[in-house]
Amino acid sequence: MKLRLYHHRDGARVAYREAGTGPGLAILHSAMLSHREWEPVVEYLSDRYRVVLPDLPLHGDSEDRPRHPYTLAWLSEVMAGFIRETCGPRPLAAGHELGAELLLRGVASGALQPSKLVLMGCSLHRVAPRRRAWRVAARAGAVPVLDRAVAHGARVVLRPEVGVRLSAQANPAARDLVRHAVADVGGNANLARSWAKFARSWPPRSPRREALDELASIACPTLLLWAGQDRVHPLETAEEAVDLLPDGQLRVLPESGFLMAYDDPAGVARELGAFLV
Known part of the structure; x- marks a missing residue:
């Protein structure tokens, strides 16, 4: 896949990869991973879409x-x-966890007007998974003496085995996903200070009830694509939300966990292709 850079109007850069030809399809990854979360589905989609995989700010090369x-x-x-910029004014957009939350906020604010939208495992209107230890550690990165120590500590916490645990099929390839996500973290004081800022607002400390209104305001066809064995974001979240969508549907990959693209890449691509056509 080709590596490219997008420069936002305030100078922030977003690194992204793209492959294939056709309508632009942007897929946003979850927190603390990278564009590689979705690499397994590219081969199934790149014959019909120009698949665009960004690294979110604070992640990967962004x-x-x-x-x-x-x-x-x-x-x-x-x-x-x-x-x-990369997919046009009426793009196809999909996101998982943090990526899905950012898409939902973008649509609600009017900054993003996708022709079709896919939201995958995320908190939506429910309380976010407990990450108290992560929040405390991340905010410690704001302390000059501790910033480098926090950056080194992230590699200890996010060991490659974490990826295997997030896969319902215990896919060993998920080790490389996590290994790549933290490859350049160690000793990166700038990144530690930036994560300290991010930890002030994510994950939310209480349920985002406003998400109910945001879901109800989505005008475009919307797919909730959920994993049947995701312990982080249970299926009940999507079941409660789907009826709020004016033009929504719910599809479930029963044998998949948090890392859907590593558990069932063909299934993810099948559901995306059927919905986005």
């Missing part, structure tokens, strides 16, 4: 300088600008 605010509103604005 922006990590602490001069930016790294609020959810800012991240959503940057990614909406990125998607408009």
Whole structure:
């Protein structure tokens, strides 16, 4: 896949890869991973779509300088600008966890107007998974003496085995996904300070009840694509949300966990292709 850079109007850079030809399809990854979360589905989709896989700011090769605010509103604005630039004014857009949250906020604010939208495992209106230890550690990165230590500690916490546990099929390839996600983290003080800013707003400390109104306001056809064995984002979340969508549907991959693209890449591509056509 070709590596390219998008530069936002405030100077923030988003690194992305693309493959294939056809309508632009942007797929946003989850927190603490990278564009590689979706690499397994590219071969199934690139004959019909120009698949665009960005690294979110603070991830992979994208922006990590602490001069930016790294609020959810800012991240959503940057990614909406990125998607408009790379996939056009009426793009096809999909996102998982943090990526899905940013898409939902972008659509609700009017910054993003997709022709079709796919939301995969995320908190939506429910309380986010407990990450108290992560939040405390991330916010410690704001302390000059601790920033490098926090960056080194991230590699200890996010060991390759974490990827295998997030896969319902215990796919060993998920080790490389996590290994790549933290490859350049160790000792990166800038990244630690930037993550400290991000930890002030994500994950939300309480349920986002406003997400119910955001879902109800989505005008485009929307697919909730959920994993049947995701312990982080249970199926009940999507079942409660689907009826709020004016033009929504729910599809479930029963043998998949959090890392759907590693558990059932053909199934993910099948569901995306059937919905996006």
